[in-house]
Amino acid sequence: MSLDVWMRENPLTYIWLGSYAVAFLVFAVEVAMVIHKRKITLRQVRLMRDAGGEE
Amino acid sequence: MKKLSLPGLLVLVVRRDLVLAMRRRADVLTTLIFFVMVVSLFPLGVGPEMDMLRKMASGVLWVAALLSSMLSLGRLFSADYLDGTLEQMMLAPQSLSMLVLGKMVAHWMVSGLPLVLMAPVLGVQFDMSANALGVLILSLLLGTPILSMVGAIGAALTLGLRGGGVLLSLLVLPLCIPVLIFGTGAVEAISAGLTVVPHMSLLGALLLLALVFTPWVTAQALRISME
Amino acid sequence: MQVEGENGSGKTSLLRTLCGLMMPADGKIFWRGEDIKEADEEYYSEMIYLGHLNAIKDELSALENLCISAGVDGLEVDERQALQVLRRLGLKGREALPVKVLSQGQRRRVALSRLLVSDAALWILDEPLAALDVRAVDLMQELIAEHLEKNGMVIFTTHQPLLVPGVELRRLSLS
Amino acid sequence: MAINWFKYSAPTTFYGLAGKLIPWFAIPAVILCGISLYIGFAVAPVDAQQGEFYRIIFIHVPASILSMFLYMIMAGYAALGLIFNTRLSSMMASAMAPTGALFAFISLWTGALWGKPMWGAWWVWDARLTSELILLFLYLGFIALHASIDDPRRADRASALLAIVGSVNVPIIYFSVKWWNTLHQGSTIKFSGTSMHIAMQQAMFTMLAACWMYAIVMTLMRVRSIILERERHTKWVTELPEVQQ
Numbered sequence: 113m114s115l116d117v118w119m120r121e122n123p124l125t126y127i128w129l130g131s132y133a134v135a136f137l138v139f140a141v142e143v144a145m146v147i148h149k150r151k152i153t154l155r156q157v158r159l160m161r162d163a164g165g166e167e
Numbered sequence: 168m169k170k171l172s173l174p175g176l177l178v179l180v181v182r183r184d185l186v187l188a189m190r191r192r193a194d195v196l197t198t199l200i201f202f203v204m205v206v207s208l209f210p211l212g213v214g215p216e217m218d219m220l221r222k223m224a225s226g227v228l229w230v231a232a233l234l235s236s237m238l239s240l241g242r243l244f245s246a247d248y249l250d251g252t253l254e255q256m257m258l259a260p261q262s263l264s265m266l267v268l269g270k271m272v273a274h275w276m277v278s279g280l281p282l283v284l285m286a287p288v289l290g291v292q293f294d295m296s297a298n299a300l301g302v303l304i305l306s307l308l309l310g311t312p313i314l315s316m317v318g319a320i321g322a323a324l325t326l327g328l329r330g331g332g333v334l335l336s337l338l339v340l341p342l343c344i345p346v347l348i349f350g351t352g353a354v355e356a357i358s359a360g361l362t363v364v365p366h367m368s369l370l371g372a373l374l375l376l377a378l379v380f381t382p383w384v385t386a387q388a389l390r391i392s393m394e
Numbered sequence: 395m396q397v398e399g400e401n402g403s404g405k406t407s408l409l410r411t412l413c414g415l416m417m418p419a420d421g422k423i424f425w426r427g428e429d430i431k432e433a434d435e436e437y438y439s440e441m442i443y444l445g446h447l448n449a450i451k452d453e454l455s456a457l458e459n460l461c462i463s464a465g466v467d468g469l470e471v472d473e474r475q476a477l478q479v480l481r482r483l484g485l486k487g488r489e490a491l492p493v494k495v496l497s498q499g500q501r502r503r504v505a506l507s508r509l510l511v512s513d514a515a516l517w518i519l520d521e522p523l524a525a526l527d528v529r530a531v532d533l534m535q536e537l538i539a540e541h542l543e544k545n546g547m548v549i550f551t552t553h554q555p556l557l558v559p560g561v562e563l564r565r566l567s568l569s
Numbered sequence: 570m571a572i573n574w575f576k577y578s579a580p581t582t583f584y585g586l587a588g589k590l591i592p593w594f595a596i597p598a599v600i601l602c603g604i605s606l607y608i609g610f611a612v613a614p615v616d617a618q619q620g621e622f623y624r625i626i627f628i629h630v631p632a633s634i635l636s637m638f639l640y641m642i643m644a645g646y647a648a649l650g651l652i653f654n655t656r657l658s659s660m661m662a663s664a665m666a667p668t669g670a671l672f673a674f675i676s677l678w679t680g681a682l683w684g685k686p687m688w689g690a691w692w693v694w695d696a697r698l699t700s701e702l703i704l705l706f707l708y709l710g711f712i713a714l715h716a717s718i719d720d721p722r723r724a725d726r727a728s729a730l731l732a733i734v735g736s737v738n739v740p741i742i743y744f745s746v747k748w749w750n751t752l753h754q755g756s757t758i759k760f761s762g763t764s765m766h767i768a769m770q771q772a773m774f775t776m777l778a779a780c781w782m783y784a785i786v787m788t789l790m791r792v793r794s795i796i797l798e799r800e801r802h803t804k805w806v807t808e809l810p811e812v813q814q
Contacts (some may be wrong), residue, residue: 119686123621124610130682133608135632135675139783142671146790153794154811155594161807171470179465183451190453190492203603230711251447252463258413259466260439266466320734328717337713338731341706345745362686373741384734391726394416 176261180269181276187246188277192198192244199281202235206289217294224293225303227353229347232282232311237336239278240318240383243270243387257393263386267323271316280310302357306350309370313346321358323388345371397551399568405551406446409520410567412549413443430456430510442514446521448505452494456485464511467561471511479510483533494522498525509537517541519550529557578794579657581805585791591694597783601775611773616769622686629679631777632672633697633785636704637739639669640708643711644736647729657792659797662732662793663715668784670708674702696750700743705795707735721799 119126171179188195209227210220247253251274258264286307321339324330353366399405410416412423414437415429417457423430425437428546450459457476480489493501502525509517518540523531531554538548539558550556556563580762609627616623643665651658680698681691692698711728718724807813 123686124624124646126682126686127624133786134678134772135628138671138675142668142787146794150790150794150797153797154724157797157801157806157812160801161812171465171468175463175470176468179462183454183462183465183755186458187451187453187745242776246624249447250451251445251449252451252466253448254415254445255443255463256466257450258438258441258443259414260435260468320730324714325577325717338710341710341742342704343736345738345741345797346705348749357767369565369745388727388730391723392732394723 171195171261173261173265176265177269177272180266181273184273186271188273195277195281196280198235198239198278199285200240200284202231202282203289205231205234207292210292219315221295221358224295224301225247225351227293228286228289228303228307229310229350232279232307232339233314233343233347235282236278236311236318237339238315239274240315240322240335240339241325241332243274244324245331247323248326248393251391253393255291257389263389264382267319267385267389268382271312271319271385274319275312275334281316283307283311297360299354299358302363303354305367306370308354309367309374310346311352313370313374313377314343316344316377316385317342319385319387320381323385323392326389326392332380346370349373395548395549395564395566396556397549397566397568398564399551402453402498403568405568406520407485409443409549410445411553413441414438431461438490439515439520441516442467442509442512443518444505444508445523446524448482448501450493450504453492455490455492456480456507457489457495457506460507460511467508467512467514469513470510471504475506475511479507480504482510483507484530499527499530502526503530506534506537509541517548517550518549521552522550523552523554523556570769574590579655580660583657583798584793589795591786591789593625594782594786598779598786601779604780605634605675605772605775609774613768614766616766619687621742623681624761625679625683626769627772628774629676629683632676632679633677633701633786634777635780636669636673636676636701636708637663637802639672639784640732640739642670643734644726647725647732651726651733653730656725656799657796659729659790660792662677662729663725664788664795666708666712667791668787670705670712672784673701673705673708677705694750696743699750703746704739705741707739711735714722735793748802 192374194197209223213219213223244253247256251289253303259266283304286304287300290303295303318335318339324338325335328334349366349370353363353370356363356366397405397408407416413512416539425440426555428436430437449463451462457473457480460476460480461471461473477489478488483505483506485500493504494557496504501521503549506522522534526534531552535556535558538550538556541548542558549562605627609624609726613624615621617705646658646665647662649661653776654680669782680701684692684693684695684698711732714731715728718727797806
């Protein structure tokens with residue numbers, strides 16, 4: 113199988129692309145999601161405050 | 168006026184749920200038919216080689232039993248919840264755990280016991296030996312009550328939620344894995360000529376643990392869900 | 395005591411909180427000087443709650459329903475007594491029918507029958523008169539009067555006027 | 570009234586505290602991660618048995634450890650929230666769940682990638698991999714239950730109960746899976762089979778520390794959002810500088 117051969121010839125690329133890149137991608141996505149969530153929450157809170165102020 | 172004792176209460180609740188199940192027989196039958204169907208589909212899916220089927224039999228029967236007990240769990244509390252009976256149970260001076268235990272026992276008798284009784288017939292379809300069949304029935308007998316009891320926790324937590332049925336399976340199935348492992352392990356052990364005592368005693372221990380803790384946990388879950 | 399208020403003013407919530415089905419956001423509820431959270435069993439054996447829902451099973455007959463719900467309340471009721479109670483509530487001849495064939499008012503009566511077999515001192519009734527006809531309302535007034543005579547307490551909500559002869563009702567208005 | 574004060578203003582003060590703590594964990598997390606990668610790839614020697622492939626463990630093992638510890642800590646917080654009715658601990662529990670689930674996922678993913686060159690198969694029903702998978706299911710159940718209940722108080726309490734039941738079950742599951750595995754003559758290759766070089770240990774422990782810091786940062790950031798969301802009706806939230814602008 114070609115993947116098997118390739119993997120044995122380029123172990124470091126395999127490790128980096130397969131494990132570390134994926135892991136760091138997951139971390140990056142999580143960080144992005146958390147920051148996005150904070151932005152949305154802040155916007156919601158402001159909307160609530162503005163709506164409350166008009167009442 | 169006479170006060171009802173705790174065992175009396177247990178009997179009352181079990182009898183009530185059994186009478187209700189008998190008057191709504193279709194529900195009980197669908198669970199059983201589902202079980203039979205899932206088990207019968209496996210040979211169609213993997214082919215009729217008897218050797219393979221004999222090997223798979225215990226696993227197939229156990230997984231099917233697990234799935235069909237999930238199917239009936241949703242109804243465990245929801246009917247009582249909708250018509251207000253559950254509310255009354257929470258206000259009863261007796262311990263809610265006892266009432267919950269009664270409902271668990273009734274649920275097992277309605278949805279677990281028929282599966283156990285049906286298992287030999289299906290086992291024969293898979294060409295199981297008499298020994299293995301006996302062990303399988305014994306393991307189901309010990310294991311299915313645990314499924315009802317652990318499932319009751321999930322049923323109480325998902326009470327009245329939309330999409331409760333799927334969620335219920337998602338919550339309960341991982342918790343049932345040890346039962347599945349020990350149950351099928353026992354059958355494999357006897358097929359390999361080994362003793363089944365450790366499997367059975369572990370299943371028995373799990374059953375005792377479940378018997379002690381799950382009614383109380385389920386009662387707490389009901390209180391959380393009913394608030 | 396009669397609790398009054400518009401729809402959504404919190405009557406049901408108040409009653410549910412009183413019987414411990416809901417936790418108060420603040421404060422405590424006392425029964426005979428004890429917090430109901432601690433006096434769990436004593437409180438619940440002296441209290442009976444009837445909510446919007448009838449808490450009866452469609453598949454069971456009126457008689458079975460009464461015996462079982464009394465059993466859940468911790469009381470053993472013999473058949474003769476149960477039949478008597480059902481008869482008094484005007485369900486004569488329908489005791490053995492499954493409840494699903496009865497009318498709304500008749501189901502409400504089955505639910506009310508629990509009150510008559512219980513010896514609870516405190517009745518908490520949410521809309522007890524819903525779906526009841528004039529005769530049943532009269533009967534309800536009679537029942538409440540009897541209960542009060544036995545030094546009982548009743549807390550109820552209603553939109554209909556409920557007059558109990560010889561008793562001054564206390565009113566609590568939520569608005 | 571000391572307890573009341575604690576109960577009601579804890580999220581208020583914690584919001585600010587968490588904000589101040591985040592950089593103190595975020596920066597070391599990045600630095601430690603860098604150090605670990607340097608040691609792991611430049612210093613640590615090639616393993617005699619496993620060749621270069623063993624270097625996956627520098628991320629795999631910390632991720633597995635984190636996923637298990639986070640579940641236990643989450644269950645602990647959930648129990649605190651359930652028993653003492655402290656809102657902050659319930660919020661912490663729900664803030665930790667996604668991070669824990671992601672660590673479980675990373676652990677499974679890297680485990681599979683390690684397995685392919687070692688065992689010749691992406692997935693082997695090894696006791697540890699299987700338990701990790703079940704742990705991921707438990708996380709998903711917790712998150713799904715929390716998400717499907719609208720009332721936040723009921724959501725907190727219900728999922729807390731689930732987390733506690735799950736944490737009681739985790740040892741039973743682990744034991745049963747391990748037993749099942751030995752019964753079926755599973756794989757016997759183990760990470761710790763060969764004695765570990767000191768540099769390998771260093772790389773792994775620095776990465777473990779980095780992952781801890783990362784998990785703390787994520788939890789704190791998420792809990793800040795949750796606090797804002799739950800407390801959006803209160804005065805202190807509307808007076809926050811980040812809301813004012």
